[in-house]
Structure formats: C-alpha cells, structure tokens
Amino acid sequence: MDDIQGYFSLIEEHYSKLLAKEIIVAYDGDVTHQVMKAITSMVEEKLENEKEKEPVRRKLYHIMVECLQNVNRHAEAFYGDGKDHYPGRGALLVSQSEKYYIVFTANVIRTSHVNDLETFLKKINPLSGDKLNDLYKDKLMEGSLSSKGGAGLGFIDIRRKTSNEMEFSFVKKDEEISFFLFSVKITR
Numbered sequence: 608m609d610d611i612q613g614y615f616s617l618i619e620e621h622y623s624k625l626l627a628k629e630i631i632v633a634y635d636g637d638v639t640h641q642v643m644k645a646i647t648s649m650v651e652e653k654l655e656n657e658k659e660k661e662p663v664r665r666k667l668y669h670i671m672v673e674c675l676q677n678v679n680r681h682a683e684a685f686y687g688d689g690k691d692h693y694p695g696r697g698a699l700l701v702s703q704s705e706k707y708y709i710v711f712t713a714n715v716i717r718t719s720h721v722n723d724l725e726t727f728l729k730k731i732n733p734l735s736g737d738k739l740n741d742l743y744k745d746k747l748m749e750g751s752l753s754s755k756g757g758a759g760l761g762f763i764d765i766r767r768k769t770s771n772e773m774e775f776s777f778v779k780k781d782e783e784i785s786f787f788l789f790s791v792k793i794t795r
Contacts, residue, residue, distance in 0.1 A: 631708075635698040638679045647671055650701055659795070666768055667701075667708050667793050673761045674712045674789070675699060682714035683784060703795075707771075711790040718785045721777045727759055732772045739767045769793050 632650055634642070647668055654664045678697035697714035716724065734742065743763045766773060771792045778786040 629703050631701045631703055633698075633700050636696060638675055638682070638697050638699075640679075643672065643675045643679070646675065646699065663708075663793065663795055667710070669768060670710050670765055670791060670793055671699075671701065673765050674710050674791075677761055677789075678712055678714045681716065683717050706795055707792040708795065709790055709792050711788070713786060713788045715780075715784050716777075716787045718779055718781070718783055721779070721785050721787075724787070725775075725777060728762060728773060728775055731759070731763055731766050734766065735770065739763060743767060765791055 631653055632646055634646055636642070650671060651664065651668060654667065678699070682697050697712055700709075700711040702709045702711075731739065731742065743760065746760055746763065762773070769791050771794065774790045776788045778788065780786060
C-alpha cells in the first residue's frame with residue numbers, strides 16, 4: 608500500500624471512532640507557522656459567526672495551537688528509500704458535536720520514541736486539578752528539555768485546559784517509524 612494512502616486510512620479509521628457530527632476544518636500537509644495562523648483564524652471566524660461563548664473559543668484556539676505546535680516540532684523525517692517522508696507533516700481535524708469540539712492530530716514519530724511518549728501520556732491522563740498544576744510547575748522548574756525543545760508541557764497544558772482525558776494511539780509502520788494519533792475533547 609502506498610505510504611500516503613496508508614496514512615489517510617489510519618486517520619480515517621481513528622477519526623470514525625470519534626463520532627463527530629460536523630468537521631470544521633481538515634488539513635493534511637506541512638504544518639508551518641503560516642498554516643497554523645490560517646487554520647486557527649479560519650476556526651476562530653467560524654466560531655464567532657456561530658456565536659460560540661468566548662471562553663470556549665479561547666480554549667479551543669489554545670488547544671489547536673498546542674496540537675499544531677506539537678506536529679510542527681515533533682513530526683519526524685524518515686529517509687527509507689532515499690526520499691524525505693513526513694518531516695513537519697501532519698494532519699489536523701477539528702470537529703464539533705452538540706457537547707464537544709474535538710481536536711485530532713496525526714503525525715509520524717520514531718518508533719524508538721513510542722514507549723516514552725506513551726508512558727508520559729498515561730501518567731498525566733488520570734491527573735487533574737492541583738496534581739496537573741504541580742506537574743506543570745515542576746517541569747518548568749526542572750528545565751529538562753528534549754532534543755526538540757519540549758518537556759511535555761504542551762500535553763500537560765492541554766490536559767489542564769480541557770479537563771478531559773486525551774485519547775491517543777500508536778500504529779507501528781515499521782522498526783523506524785510509527786504514526787501517532789492524538790485527540791482531545793473540549794467541552795462546549
């Protein structure tokens with residue numbers, strides 16, 4: 608199966624489980640700062656036109672930016688056949704239902720990073736309130752950054768702002784790369 612077709616199939620399979628009623632925006636491609644600005648502006652305008660409450664709009668905007676920055680900074684390049692596949696490339700879907708907005712992202716990561724990321728996400732997912740705030744402060748104080756500049760603060764912040772558990776999965780393509788599928792609900 609063609610790599611890109613496989614990528615879309617994974618997204619479609621995962622997204623169908625989200626049970627969203629209406630897609631606000633769907634994007635697949637390079638996630639640059641210009642793309643982030645365009646997507647967030649488009650979603651903001653739609654929510655303003657629909658008279659969504661300001662706190663919900665701000666929260667959704669913040670979560671979209673965090674998710675897009677995650678893809679921008681952490682989507683891996685893969686050089687399997689002499690070609691550069693997936694660097695800074697990812698997918699974003701924002702949808703709405705009666706009760707939630709759902710932000711879904713997908714990107715490629717190195718298979719060797721899956722265990723650490725999965726362990727970290729499983730650690731923060733059940734936390735709430737003061738425990739999340741304390742972990743956020745601890746990470747800031749530690750100053751421990753990954754090679755890509757992150758300390759997991761984005762995921763902690765997403766969890767803090769939404770109060771909803773994050774959903775995620777990893778689909779191993781081969782020994783070198785895996786797809787990272789991530790979604791979070793923002794209560795309306």
